[in-house]
Amino acid sequence: MRRPSAPPASGKRAQAATLEARALTKRFDAVRAVDGIDLLVREGEFLVLIGPSGCGKTTLLRMLAGLETPTSGELLIAGEVVTHLPPRARNIAMVFQSYALYPHLSVYKNIAFPLQAGGTPRREIAAKVEQAAAMFGIERLLARKPRQLSGGERQRVALARAVVRDPVVFLLDEPLSNLDAKLRTSARDELQQFQRRLGTTTVYVTHDQVEAMGLGDRIAVLDHGRIHQLGTPLEVYHDPADTFVATFIGSPPMNLLETDPVTLGFRPEHLLPRETFADGDATDPFPLTVTRVEHLGANRLIYGTLAPPHPATRVISRLPSTIPLPIDTGRRYEFAVHRRDLKYFDRITGAKRGGSAAP
Ligand code: ATP
Numbered sequence: 001m002r003r004p005s006a007p008p009a010s011g012k013r014a015q016a017a018t019l020e021a022r023a024l025t026k027r028f029d030a031v032r033a034v035d036g037i038d039l040l041v042r043e044g045e046f047l048v049l050i051g052p053s054g055c056g057k058t059t060l061l062r063m064l065a066g067l068e069t070p071t072s073g074e075l076l077i078a079g080e081v082v083t084h085l086p087p088r089a090r091n092i093a094m095v096f097q098s099y100a101l102y103p104h105l106s107v108y109k110n111i112a113f114p115l116q117a118g119g120t121p122r123r124e125i126a127a128k129v130e131q132a133a134a135m136f137g138i139e140r141l142l143a144r145k146p147r148q149l150s151g152g153e154r155q156r157v158a159l160a161r162a163v164v165r166d167p168v169v170f171l172l173d174e175p176l177s178n179l180d181a182k183l184r185t186s187a188r189d190e191l192q193q194f195q196r197r198l199g200t201t202t203v204y205v206t207h208d209q210v211e212a213m214g215l216g217d218r219i220a221v222l223d224h225g226r227i228h229q230l231g232t233p234l235e236v237y238h239d240p241a242d243t244f245v246a247t248f249i250g251s252p253p254m255n256l257l258e259t260d261p262v263t264l265g266f267r268p269e270h271l272l273p274r275e276t277f278a279d280g281d282a283t284d285p286f287p288l289t290v291t292r293v294e295h296l297g298a299n300r301l302i303y304g305t306l307a308p309p310h311p312a313t314r315v316i317s318r319l320p321s322t323i324p325l326p327i328d329t330g331r332r333y334e335f336a337v338h339r340r341d342l343k344y345f346d347r348i349t350g351a352k353r354g355g356s357a358a359p
Contacts, residue, residue, distance in 0.1 A: 017078035017168035024073035033059040035225030051222030093162035132160040243350035265343035268318035274334040282336035
């Protein structure tokens with residue numbers, strides 16, 4: 001893993017601070033939008049907040065920014081309590097989904113705006129704007145107005161405006177969601193490179209799990225104002241803390257099977273035809289009646305229903321094109337899972353359990 005304290009390749013001074021929430025809560029009348037969150041974002045870390053709509057991502061980010069007052073709890077930046085400091089005093093920069101560029105100002109003036117507002121001398125402003133513009137490759141666009149830019153260019157202007165003040169923390173709220181699919185991929189790549197180069201602590205909100213998996217050093221999975229799991233993308237994917245995380249992360253989601261006494265979980269790519277396993281590796285076979293086959297090129301998704309003795313549960317298998325066995329809708333096949341790929345969850349609470357007897 002990257003060392004957050006390493007100096008950025010550009011030679012620019014690394015700006016990074018820890019960001020900490022302690023029992024942070026925000027209530028809107030009866031709704032607990034953020035419900036007692038404890039979170040420590042490390043220096044230079046790229047942390048992604050992900051969760052379904054309404055889980056409290058934006059409210060949490062707005063509290064970090066100082067745009068929303070917590071009902072209770074504390075916030076610290078670089079170890080200093082900032083809970084009641086206004087946004088301006090926090091040395092953070094926020095980029096929204098809408099970019100919020102000033103339409104009547106040129107790109108130059110948009111980027112210069114936070115510096116002017118902060119009273120930076122004119123000559124210094126010019127140097128900083130040029131440096132930020134160069135960092136994002138938008139030097140040619142400085143005279144244009146936002147309406148004369150593509151979505152991707154606007155995003156870069158918003159990012160340049162965010163970095164120009166050398167913030168210690170970046171807060172990004174779905175900054176790529178206005179871009180088309182192709183541009184999103186390249187913008188994601190660029191964003192990651194900039195963040196690595198600057199080494200600025202970053203909190204990034206998204207509901208897109210591909211973005212979360214690809215961008216985050218760690219991912220915090222939220223639901224109903226609480227963090228269900230905080231871990232690296234691989235930890236969250238391979239070792240989900242509970243059935244919520246198991247089914248929220250991963251597409252298609254993890255298969256869950258109610259058995260006695262546990263809920264069994266297995267990823268679609270681990271549910272494979274019985275004959276692909278060496279003897280002894282696999283569970284007893286799951287008889288599966290195929291209801292649909294979806295051809296995705298590199299993969300086939302096999303939708304099916306388990307037959308007795310298992311409860312009639314719908315499951316999905318993802319077969320790589322390297323397993324070209326014929327599979328037809330309406331027929332029954334024997335599938336299985338490698339024993340090491342089975343996950344066990346508490347049937348009542350959904351929480352992960354340690355190893356348990358395989359079926
Ligand atoms: P989305 O992905 O849809 O943007 P989110 O995870 O960012 O959702 P929030 O916007 O933080 O969710 O909202 C969390 C909860 O708080 C929701 O139930 C929302 O309706 C409620 N909420 C947010 N802002 C307010 C407000 N100003 N007044 C009342 N309720 C609010």
